[in-house]
Amino acid sequence: NAGVTQTPKFQVLKTGQSMTLQCAQDMNHEYMSWYRQDPGMGLRLIHYSVGAGITDQGEVPNGYNVSRSTTEDFPLRLLSAAPSQTSVYFCASSAISEETQYFGPGTRLLVL
Amino acid sequence: SQQGEEDPQALSIQEGENATMNCSYKTSINNLQWYRQNSGRGLVHLILIRSNEREKHSGRLRVTLDTSKKSSSLLITASRAADTASYFCATSIIQGAQKLVFGQGTRLTINP
Numbered sequence: 001n002a003g004v005t006q007t008p009k010f011q012v013l014k015t016g017q018s019m020t021l022q023c024a025q026d027m028n029h030e031y032m033s034w035y036r037q038d039p040g041m042g043l044r045l046i047h048y049s050v051g052a053g054i055t056d057q058g059e060v061p062n063g064y065n066v067s068r069s070t071t072e073d074f075p076l077r078l079l080s081a082a083p084s085q086t087s088v089y090f091c092a093s094s095a096i097s098e099e100t101q102y103f104g105p106g107t108r109l110l111v112l
Numbered sequence: 113s114q115q116g117e118e119d120p121q122a123l124s125i126q127e128g129e130n131a132t133m134n135c136s137y138k139t140s141i142n143n144l145q146w147y148r149q150n151s152g153r154g155l156v157h158l159i160l161i162r163s164n165e166r167e168k169h170s171g172r173l174r175v176t177l178d179t180s181k182k183s184s185s186l187l188i189t190a191s192r193a194a195d196t197a198s199y200f201c202a203t204s205i206i207q208g209a210q211k212l213v214f215g216q217g218t219r220l221t222i223n224p
Contacts, residue, residue, distance in 0.1 A: 031210050040217075045212070048210065050210070100145075101155075105154050
């Protein structure tokens with residue numbers, strides 16, 4: 001199993017540009033989530049999903065959209081990037097019956 | 113705002129010594145988890161303690177939970193250079209690992 005994969009590893013955007021951060025898992029997990037991590041801080045939940053077709057907002061959802069058309073994939077979309085969205089983004093997944101989240105390696109995003 | 117506050121923010125000890133990190137949280141929880149993050153990597157689950165448990169062990173890790181004080185501690189015994197990482201506590205108000213709320217982390221450095 002590859003676990004949780006994220007692409008790209010690193011991205012530079014200009015203010016106002018849009019992009020999609022990809023996340024995929026091959027563990028058939030129902031639950032998937034996106035976090036952002038800013039320097040010296042813990043992770044903050046952006047959006048999450050408990051299954052295909054079901055998404056909900058976390059603590060810091062503004063400026064981000066998500067969709068969950070399949071169990072495996074949970075892309076995060078930045079509609080109009082802002083410098084405040086410069087951060088490291090982590091995707092995670094877990095089985096509803098489990099008590100452990102599995103994290104991807106992260107995507108480092110720089111918005112100029 | 114984040115649920116967990118961790119103390120200290122940074123800790124530097126000699127190899128072989130014990131390391132203790134503390135986490136405080138604000139609301140009632142179902143479980144509290146500890147994760148490790150090596151530099152530039154995703155988070156890895158270490159141990160989980162439920163709200164009805166007071167102490168749990170896993171190898172060189174010992175976690176305690178005091179729900180009356182809304183606090184937890186993580187003890188790493190006989191530290192090794194490979195333990196150098198950031199450690200995060202995360203709380204959940206529901207059973208499982210969904211919608212985790214993370215503290216800001218403790219940066220642990222083990223000096224050889």
